[in-house]
Amino acid sequence: MHVTHLSLADFRSYARAEVPLDPGVTVFVGPNGQGKTNLVEAVGYLATLGSHRVSSDAPLVRMGADRAVIRAQVRQGERQQLIELELNPGKANRARVNRSSQVRPRDVLGIVRTVLFAPEDLALVKGDPGERRRFLDELITARSPRMAGVRSDYDRVLKQRNTLLKSAALARRHGGRTLDLSTLDVWDQHLARAGAELLAQRLDLIATLQPLADKAYEQLAPSGGPVALEYKSSAPGAAHAREELFEQLIAALAEARKQEIERGVTLVGPHRDDLLLKLGELPAKGYASHGESWSYALALRLASYDLLRAEGNEPVLVLDDVFAELDARRRERLAELVAPGEQVLVTAAVDDDVPRVLAGARFAVADGAVQRV
Known part of the structure; x- marks a missing residue:
């Protein structure tokens, strides 16, 4: 199972973001505070209906907006599904699968599965x-x-x-x-x-x-x-x-x-x-x-x-700014263990933090923009 496209509207720092994703390793690189973690946080939210960083939905909605939307195209084998979650702080969240009529948010659980590594x-x-x-x-x-x-x-x-x-x-x-x-x-x-x-x-x-x-x-x-x-x-x-x-x-x-x-x-x-x-x-x-x-x-x-x-249904592996926290030996060992994953999403402040074995797609994240390099 892997996510083929991630779309965000008024989520965290992003008014809009469209991110195509491939199987294998994808690394988001950019200075701290530019929104790298926001991208993988959105993927994690699809899997758990919660954030690994905050306990409520309110901080996930961009300042000045009333709601946030996370949308993802997911492929499992030959099957594709589109998941949409609308976050409405103070009110009930909404969910849809394959643009069908509204379902309960918890009905989307199990479509995306993640295992997330983070400093937390x-x-x-x-x-x-x-x-x-x-x-x-x-x-x-x-x-x-x-x-x-x-x-x-x-x-x-x-x-x-x-x-x-x-x-x-x-x-x-x-x-x-x-x-x-x-x-x-x-x-x-x-x-x-x-x-x-x-x-x-x-x-x-x-x-x-x-x-x-x-x-x-x-x-x-x-x-x-x-x-x-x-x-x-x-x-x-x-x-x-x-x-x-x-x-x-x-x-x-x-x-x-x-x-x-x-x-x-x-x-x-x-x-x-x-x-x-x-x-x-x-x-x-x-x-x-x-x-x-x-x-x-x-x-x-x-x-x-x-x-x-x-x-x-192999989960998406997410490594959010983990390598900067590890010594060289643990960094290389962890990278070797996760590299064969069907989809591995990595965030890092600089390219040098990412071990060479994690070769794959690279995105630069800066000033609210996500650009493939």
């Missing part, structure tokens, strides 16, 4: 648990686009349950009133049902990803490792089957209820979990060096790529 990836190792949860959930959705609905359901129930708990906590603090919590059992059931599905998918993913991550780390840092991925649940237990996970979550919610009512927030569920990354016998966070942390983050992305490729 260091947060996978050094950052908060939310970074690692997002990594897992985006990869789960790439494998099974229907999980976007499960994640949406979980987030909706969590928000409504938290609203009820917050109201109960406020009632207790002001006047000692007791709020009717009879509906809390219903919300527990909904939260545990969606949570068990998400948790089962995460556990399956980690088991599948573990040997791939260990292999990728060995390729990047032959003298390091081994690496280990361990799931740290807020509802601990040995269950792996969905129904058992459901019962496990229900029991944990019941045990935590008193504390939840006092604090006004849900304390149990996938939204409170973490992925523990170990290097040898120690957690990578706090113990790994800067170079080891970078290798670990890159290994997770390479493992993701190997997993998606093995399951069909």
Whole structure:
């Protein structure tokens, strides 16, 4: 699978941009702040319905514009599809496939798949648990686009349950009133049902990803490792089957209820979990060096790529200003590993940052223009 044409309207710094793309390696070169990352960010948005740089859509719309449009022509084998996403901050986004009638944005998930390497990836190792949860959930959705609905359901129930708990906590603090919590059992059931599905998918993913991550780390840092991925649940237990996970979550919610009512927030569920990354016998966070942390983050992305490729529909590889962050050895090793990809999109401030093995099309990006050279 590869993108053959990318079209942007009022996206980030671009009033308009038309970029033809070929299979193989394409490098966007230009000084910082000229819009290189904006191009690959748009491709990534098609795959995840989100940005790897910001948490909301508002910054993606060009200043002064009401909306932004991302349009891409995608080829998989002999089949071509046109995807259009309209971003409307504060309102519902819109989507179309092959210029047909409007579909839900999440219906386009799975048409484009990407694995994106970026300087922000260091947060996978050094950052908060939310970074690692997002990594897992985006990869789960790439494998099974229907999980976007499960994640949406979980987030909706969590928000409504938290609203009820917050109201109960406020009632207790002001006047000692007791709020009717009879509906809390219903919300527990909904939260545990969606949570068990998400948790089962995460556990399956980690088991599948573990040997791939260990292999990728060995390729990047032959003298390091081994690496280990361990799931740290807020509802601990040995269950792996969905129904058992459901019962496990229900029991944990019941045990935590008193504390939840006092604090006004849900304390149990996938939204409170973490992925523990170990290097040898120690957690990578706090113990790994800067170079080891970078290798670990890159290994997770390479493992993701190997997993998606093995399951069909090879993803687009995106390397956003990564090589400038790496030492010469890691730079060359990473380039050798990704060069055979069906489509590899690279951004760099200068040509010298890009290893020679990544030969292919070159675009100069400057002053809002994207010009093939």
